[in-house]
Amino acid sequence: MNKLVEILGIDLPIIQGGMGNISNAALTASVSNAGGLGTIGAGTMRPEEVEEIIIQTKAMTGRPFAVNVALSVSPHTKEILTLIIKHRVPVVSLSAGNPSPYIPKLKEHGVKIISVVASPKQAIKAEKAGADIIVAEGYEAAGINSSLETTTMTLIPQVADAVSIPIAAAGGIGNGETAVALLLQWLLVRQVSRWGQG
Numbered sequence: 339m340n341k342l343v344e345i346l347g348i349d350l351p352i353i354q355g356g357m358g359n360i361s362n363a364a365l366t367a368s369v370s371n372a373g374g375l376g377t378i379g380a381g382t383m384r385p386e387e388v389e390e391i392i393i394q395t396k397a398m399t400g401r402p403f404a405v406n407v408a409l410s411v412s413p414h415t416k417e418i419l420t421l422i423i424k425h426r427v428p429v430v431s432l433s434a435g436n437p438s439p440y441i442p443k444l445k446e447h448g449v450k451i452i453s454v455v456a457s458p459k460q461a462i463k464a465e466k467a468g469a470d471i472i473v474a475e476g477y478e479a480a481g482i483n484s485s486l487e488t489t490t491m492t493l494i495p496q497v498a499d500a501v502s503i504p505i506a507a508a509g510g511i512g513n514g515e516t517a518v519a520l521l522l523q524w525l526l527v528r529q530v531s532r533w534g535q536g
Contacts, residue, residue, distance in 0.1 A: 342504040345450060345470050346429060347402045349373030353452070353473065353506055356406025356431055359383060363391050367398035376403040377431060385417040392425045402428045404452065409435025423447045431473070438467040454508070456488060458500035465501045472501055476509030491519075 342351050352374035354366065358381025366376035378395060380388045388405065395403055405427050407418055411434055419440055422430050430444055433454035441451055445468055453464035454473045461472045474497040476490025488496075490509040497505050511517050 342471060342506065345504065346375050348375050351506065353377065353404070353431075353508075355379075355508065356381075356408065356433060358406065358408055358411065361406075363394035363398055366391075366395045366403050367401075370395075370399045370401035370403045373401075375429060376401075378403065378405045380405055380407050380412055380414075380418050382412060383414075385414050385421060388414075388418050389421050389425070392421060392427060396425065404429035404431050406431040406433060408433050409437065409440075415440075419444065422449060432469075433473075433475075437464055437469065441468045452506075455497065456493070458496045461497045461501045461505070465503050470503060472497060472503060472505040473508050474505050476507075 343349060348370075350373040352369070354361070354369045354375060354377040356377050356379035358379035361377060361379040363378070366378050369376035376395070376399070378388065378391050392405065405418065405422050407415055407430060409415055409432060412418060419430070423444070427449065429450045429452060431452040431454060432440060437451065437453045444451060450471070451469045452471045452473055453467075453469035454475050455461045455464055456475055461474065464472060474490075474493050476488060476493050490507055490511065494505070494507045
C-alpha cells in the first residue's frame with residue numbers, strides 16, 4: 339500500500355472506480371480531497387464534455403486525480419488521451435482493452451498508468467508495457483466485466499504472484515468488512531506460501 343500511495347501521490351490506498359458517463363467533477367474532487375484518487379470516467383462522452391469535467395475538477399482540487407478511458411468503449415480514445423496530456427492530468431486508468439499502444443506516449447509526459455486487468459496474463463502484459471499500477475478486477479465489479487468470470491477473492495492472489503508492481507483490488511468490495519476480508523485472505527495466502535517454502 340505504501341508504494342501505491344507513493345506512486346499516485348495520495349494519502350489513502352483508495353481509487354475511485356471509473357463509473358463512465360456518471361462520475362463528475364464534484365465526486366472526483368471530493369474523493370481526491372479526502373486523500374484517495376478521484377476518477378473521471380470518460381465512458382462514451384465526447385472529448386469536449388471530458389475536457390469540461392477535467393477543468394472543473396482542477397478548479398475543485400489541487401490533489402491528484404485520474405481519468406478512466408475504457409478503450410473498447412470510447413469512440414474518442416485518442417482525443418481523450420490527448421486532453422489528458424494537454425491538461426496535465428497526473429494519472430490515467432486504462433480499462434476494457436489493450437493498454438500497450440497508449441502507454442509510451444503517456445509516460446513521455448509523466449502520466450502515471452493504472453491498467454485494469456481480469457487475469458494474471460493481462461497483468462503481466464500490462465506490467466511489461468510500462469503500467470505503474472495494476473487494478474485487478476473481479477467479475478463482481480460493475481460496468482464492463484471480463485468474460486473470465488474470476489472472483490475478486492480468487493483473482494487478487496493470482497495477480498499478486500504474477501507481477502512486481504503494486505496492485506489494487508476491485509469488484510465486490512462494498513464496505514469495510516469486505517475490504518478487511520480481502521486483506522486477511524491475502525495475508526493468509528502469503529503466510530501459507532512462506533510455510534511451503536520453509
